[in-house]
Amino acid sequence: MIKCVVWDLDNTLLSGVYLESPDHPPAADPELTGVLAELAGRGILNAIASRNPPEAATYAQAATGHEFAAARCGWGPKPAALAEIAANLELGTDALAFVDDDALERAEVSFALPEVLVLAPDEVADAITWPAFSPSVLTEEGRRRGALYLQRRERQAQAHAFGGSRDDFLRSCRTSISIAMADRADLPRLHELSVRTHQFNSAGTELSQAALAGLLGSADHRVITVRLSDRFGDDGIVGGCVIATAEPGAPDPGIWQVPLLMMSCRAIGRGVIDALLAWICATAKTAGAARVAVSCVITPRNVPLRIALTGAGFRAAAGGGAGTAEYVRSLDGPLPAAPAWVGQEVP
Amino acid sequence: MRSQEAVADQIRQILADLTGDDRPLTAAPDTPLLRDGIGLDSLGGTMLMVAVQRTFGVDVAGEDLNLDCLACIETLAAFVAAHLTAA
Numbered sequence: 001m002i003k004c005v006v007w008d009l010d011n012t013l014l015s016g017v018y019l020e021s022p023d024h025p026p027a028a029d030p031e032l033t034g035v036l037a038e039l040a041g042r043g044i045l046n047a048i049a050s051r052n053p054p055e056a057a058t059y060a061q062a063a064t065g066h067e068f069a070a071a072r073c074g075w076g077p078k079p080a081a082l083a084e085i086a087a088n089l090e091l092g093t094d095a096l097a098f099v100d101d102d103a104l105e106r107a108e109v110s111f112a113l114p115e116v117l118v119l120a121p122d123e124v125a126d127a128i129t130w131p132a133f134s135p136s137v138l139t140e141e142g143r144r145r146g147a148l149y150l151q152r153r154e155r156q157a158q159a160h161a162f163g164g165s166r167d168d169f170l171r172s173c174r175t176s177i178s179i180a181m182a183d184r185a186d187l188p189r190l191h192e193l194s195v196r197t198h199q200f201n202s203a204g205t206e207l208s209q210a211a212l213a214g215l216l217g218s219a220d221h222r223v224i225t226v227r228l229s230d231r232f233g234d235d236g237i238v239g240g241c242v243i244a245t246a247e248p249g250a251p252d253p254g255i256w257q258v259p260l261l262m263m264s265c266r267a268i269g270r271g272v273i274d275a276l277l278a279w280i281c282a283t284a285k286t287a288g289a290a291r292v293a294v295s296c297v298i299t300p301r302n303v304p305l306r307i308a309l310t311g312a313g314f315r316a317a318a319g320g321g322a323g324t325a326e327y328v329r330s331l332d333g334p335l336p337a338a339p340a341w342v343g344q345e346v347p
Numbered sequence: 348m349r350s351q352e353a354v355a356d357q358i359r360q361i362l363a364d365l366t367g368d369d370r371p372l373t374a375a376p377d378t379p380l381l382r383d384g385i386g387l388d389s390l391g392g393t394m395l396m397v398a399v400q401r402t403f404g405v406d407v408a409g410e411d412l413n414l415d416c417l418a419c420i421e422t423l424a425a426f427v428a429a430h431l432t433a434a
Contacts, residue, residue, distance in 0.1 A: 199393075200389075268389065268390045269388060269389075269390040269391075271388075273389060274388070274389075298412060300408060300409065303393055303396060303408040304389040304390065304392070304393045305389065306408070306414060307381070307387075307389045307392035307393060307396075307414060307417065308388070308389035308392075310381065310392075310413070310414040310415075310417055311381035311382050311387075311388070311389065311392070315413055315415075316412050316413045316414075325412060339388075
């Protein structure tokens with residue numbers, strides 16, 4: 001699934017070469033400008049990678065009337081620019097498409113980053129009809145995603161400028177996390193998260209809205225949403241989980257099973273997964289459970305989630321099928337805590 | 348072949364670069380890496396693994412399911428040194 005399209009400028013987004021006519025820079029390509037808006041409407045980000053001075057990106061924003069989620073202008077190799085953009089947006093490079101008129105540049109990116117979808121400008125109009133560009137579910141958060149990334153860019157800029165420690169900065173952000181029982185209105189967003197999250201997804205399979213609705217009506221399951229906001233903006237629902245609570249009389253009533261734990265990668269580093277794990281453990285203990293188990297597929301993609309589980313005291317035991325493991329934590333003794341700088345609302 | 352001690356020193360340098368803080372350079376071998384201790388969160392832990400893979404060619408996440416070696420500087424250094432020897 002493509003989450004960001006990275007555009008070249010000269011003879012691609014711009015109908016000409018920026019530096020060849022400094023007094024009258026070339027106009028934006030009207031067809032591709034339309035594509036920018038179409039992608040943004042689908043919740044897909046746009047970014048710039050160009051061999052030009054940084055002013056070229058500012059000019060392109062004005063010429064297209066579009067705000068880009070990231071821009072790398074300079075004379076370094078394009079694969080490095082794409083990797084930086086992906087890191088900056090906290091996406092995998094396999095979530096990128098790259099559009100450039102220069103066949104050599106396209107070849108260089110294809111060679112160095114074979115997972116990137118590489119397109120010539122005249123292929124774009126057709127490509128955006130492909131499934132990789134068509135999120136099956138569009139939610140309010142999805143449409144707002146471009147705006148949310150701009151908030152984050154502001155947050156990052158301030159973090160770089162901030163003199164104190166990272167903890168002090170995060171405290172100054174007034175991060176607030178709200179954990180709640182899901183209701184029907186939350187199901188499209190939870191389904192979307194199950195499709196779009198990889199780095200923080202324990203299950204690796206999507207959960208349909210019908211399946212979620214079934215779990216919502218089940219007495220021994222809880223479907224949980226996690227909302228995130230701070231002084232830079234409201235991110236809405238950024239995470240969730242499904243919990244199979246222990247039923248009295250069940251074979252192992254002492255264990256709460258978590259078949260799905262997921263979080264948007266845009267919430268990374270903001271305490272969300274730690275707060276959610278802390279809440280699950282505390283709630284399970286209050287309900288009389290002795291252990292919590294998170295079923296987790298073992299893939300290189302979800303290493304961040306597995307690090308979070310390890311940090312919260314979970315340990316992997318060989319699980320049901322190949323490529324999965326049960327991360328189990330005893331509820332004896334001290335429980336994991338949410339970071340001290342997070343404000344919380346819990347049910 | 349690099350000794351575990353030499354690996355530990357390189358890991359300290361990686362941690363100092365990641366955190367922007369000199370304290371890891373002199374931290375005790377049993378200093379925890381995650382949460383209390385060096386204070387890495389899941390993002391910091393991921394960056395550490397990427398840096399370890401680039402520096403030593405050891406894929407920690409791929410070879411240690413439990414990520415038990417992320418317990419402290421010493422356990423990670425031992426894991427990396429053992430996999431360097433094996434290679």
